[in-house]
Amino acid sequence: MRITFLGHAGFLVETTHSLVVADPWLSARGAFDSAWMQFPCNHHLAPLVSEQLESSPKERFLYISHEHKDHFDPDFLLSLSRRDFTVVIARFRRRELQDFFASYGAKRVIACEDQQEVPLAGGDYLKLYLTDSGTNRDSALLVRAEGQSFLNLNDCKIHDRLAAITEEEGPIDVFTAQFSGAIWHPTCYDYSRESYAEHSRQKRASKFEAVARAMEVVKPRVYMASAGPACFLDPALFQINFEPVNIFPRAEELFTFLRQRLPGKVPRLIEPMPGDVVDAGFADLFSMATERVTDENLSRYLHTYAANHVSTFRERRLNLVLAEVDRIHIRLREEMQRKLEAFSLSERVTIPLYLGLTELPGQLIRVDFGQRRVEVVSEVRDLQRYMLTASASDLVRVLDRKLNWEDFLLSFRFRASRIPDVYDASLHNFLAAEVEDLRAMCDGVIATEARQERIVVEAGLQSYAINRYCPHQGADLKEAWIEDERYLVCPRHRWRFDLRDGGRCPTNSCSLRAEVVSGSEEKRGAVTQEELQPGL
Numbered sequence: 001m002r003i004t005f006l007g008h009a010g011f012l013v014e015t016t017h018s019l020v021v022a023d024p025w026l027s028a029r030g031a032f033d034s035a036w037m038q039f040p041c042n043h044h045l046a047p048l049v050s051e052q053l054e055s056s057p058k059e060r061f062l063y064i065s066h067e068h069k070d071h072f073d074p075d076f077l078l079s080l081s082r083r084d085f086t087v088v089i090a091r092f093r094r095r096e097l098q099d100f101f102a103s104y105g106a107k108r109v110i111a112c113e114d115q116q117e118v119p120l121a122g123g124d125y126l127k128l129y130l131t132d133s134g135t136n137r138d139s140a141l142l143v144r145a146e147g148q149s150f151l152n153l154n155d156c157k158i159h160d161r162l163a164a165i166t167e168e169e170g171p172i173d174v175f176t177a178q179f180s181g182a183i184w185h186p187t188c189y190d191y192s193r194e195s196y197a198e199h200s201r202q203k204r205a206s207k208f209e210a211v212a213r214a215m216e217v218v219k220p221r222v223y224m225a226s227a228g229p230a231c232f233l234d235p236a237l238f239q240i241n242f243e244p245v246n247i248f249p250r251a252e253e254l255f256t257f258l259r260q261r262l263p264g265k266v267p268r269l270i271e272p273m274p275g276d277v278v279d280a281g282f283a284d285l286f287s288m289a290t291e292r293v294t295d296e297n298l299s300r301y302l303h304t305y306a307a308n309h310v311s312t313f314r315e316r317r318l319n320l321v322l323a324e325v326d327r328i329h330i331r332l333r334e335e336m337q338r339k340l341e342a343f344s345l346s347e348r349v350t351i352p353l354y355l356g357l358t359e360l361p362g363q364l365i366r367v368d369f370g371q372r373r374v375e376v377v378s379e380v381r382d383l384q385r386y387m388l389t390a391s392a393s394d395l396v397r398v399l400d401r402k403l404n405w406e407d408f409l410l411s412f413r414f415r416a417s418r419i420p421d422v423y424d425a426s427l428h429n430f431l432a433a434e435v436e437d438l439r440a441m442c443d444g445v446i447a448t449e450a451r452q453e454r455i456v457v458e459a460g461l462q463s464y465a466i467n468r469y470c471p472h473q474g475a476d477l478k479e480a481w482i483e484d485e486r487y488l489v490c491p492r493h494r495w496r497f498d499l500r501d502g503g504r505c506p507t508n509s510c511s512l513r514a515e516v517v518s519g520s521e522e523k524r525g526a527v528t529q530e531e532l533q534p535g536l
Contacts, residue, residue, distance in 0.1 A: 036230035127141075230248070273287070466488065499512075
């Protein structure tokens with residue numbers, strides 16, 4: 001099995017009889033309204049991938065993991081003139097991928113359920129693993145062929161399932177998983193420089209620890225760094241590339257952590273450049289790139305890259321007259337009203353949401369979740385609140401459906417603040433979800449919370465009965481671990497629950513309903529400290 005790295009989270013997997021192109025993000029306009037650009041640049045690989053998908057004599061598959069535009073690149077896919085290959089996607093509740101490919105003209109489209117296998121020639125197969133909770137829709141890909149295996153998690157947080165996957169599928173030769181940030185916190189928040197750095201350090205450490213623990217379970221021969229940092233070439237975002245501490249580390253920083261965290265247990269660590277090839281059988285890297293990005297040439301590389309895209313950002317600027325801004329303001333208020341009417345979890349959001357257009361500083365849209373009311377006010381009148389401000393020219397792209405809400409938030413073209421500085425999952429989902437998805441999303445949250453199976457865990461010589469499934473997105477806490485003899489850590493998003501405080505998460509209102517149990521109660525299906533991985 002040969003694996004060609006296509007940049008970011010893209011791969012071309014070749015076997016004797018088949019080829020699989022996974023998440024080819026190759027368009028020169030990047031993603032999220034050109035806010036994210038491929039790093040390193042991989043646009044030159046588009047002709048190669050096109051040729052393979054259009055002309056290879058092998059059985060051809062295109063796999064798209066999820067709808068985020070740094071994985072799902074409609075511009076590139078629509079550029080393919082011959083589409084007689086099989087498309088493999090996940091069957092999510094939200095139908096964006098299914099609807100796109102329904103009219104795409106591929107030979108066949110397979111929308112997979114969780115753990116569904118897709119056979120390849122010669123007895124080989126693909127298998128997908130799905131997550132679909134709230135606004136989190138993603139899938140991971142396993143390719144097993146010619147006695148070798150490639151497990152690509154990309155952004156999919158199935159860390160609580162890795163033990164079961166490796167037990168069922170056997171040894172993994174090549175493994176890859178996201179190690180860099182892909183969220184707008186803390187990047188878009190109004191923090192002091194010190195607070196921003198501290199939030200970034202915490203998120204970075206959490207990502208690195210997740211990769212380390214995944215490696216301890218999977219025990220791969222090779223780890224390929226992928227789904228790593230994009231770069232930001234828009235002049236308004238360019239400084240993010242050079243911040244001393246942010247959530248977008250490069251692979252060598254991860255590798256340094258892993259060598260310290262897993263002494264003597266680190267697999268071969270590879271930081272591929274777009275076009276590099278890994279032989280899964282021999283664990284060898286064939287360097288095909290003509291230029292490699294290093295710490296020494298990074299600044300020059302990014303400035304040259306940005307200079308080549310000046311026209312991209314000049315073309316996207318909109319000059320709006322005041323009347324147009326007023327209409328956008330009205331449309332935004334109507335959008336919030338439609339969202340609120342579809343949002344059945346409004347009683348859970350205890351602070352108002354303020355939305356402001358930078359062009360209209362004295363006309364703030366205030367969403368009152370308790371009163372289920374949207375109004376226009378001249379100033380912020382609540383001490384505790386969430387605030388989001390953006391330009392009308394950026395927000396109108398969402399209202400015109402050129403971007404969805406999550407794409408807009410990932411564009412980083414807004415500023416936010418929250419008092420208190422606490423993550424509210426319900427408010428997050430309200431902002432990030434589309435109007436048509438909100439009812440189903442709320443129903444999914446309620447269904448997750450209804451899973452009331454209990455297990456027993458041990459921490460600090462004390463046993464606790466807790467809910468088995470994380471209240472955030474349903475991760476199985478049998479795969480959790482204990483830190484500081486009191487905190488249970490969810491393996492999926494690394495939320496920490498204080499067992500001595502009833503299982504409450506200190507950074508939000510979620511709880512595992514932890515209760516101290518006696519020795520006789522513990523015997524009923526307990527999960528012991530030995531089964532939970534100890535904290536560092």
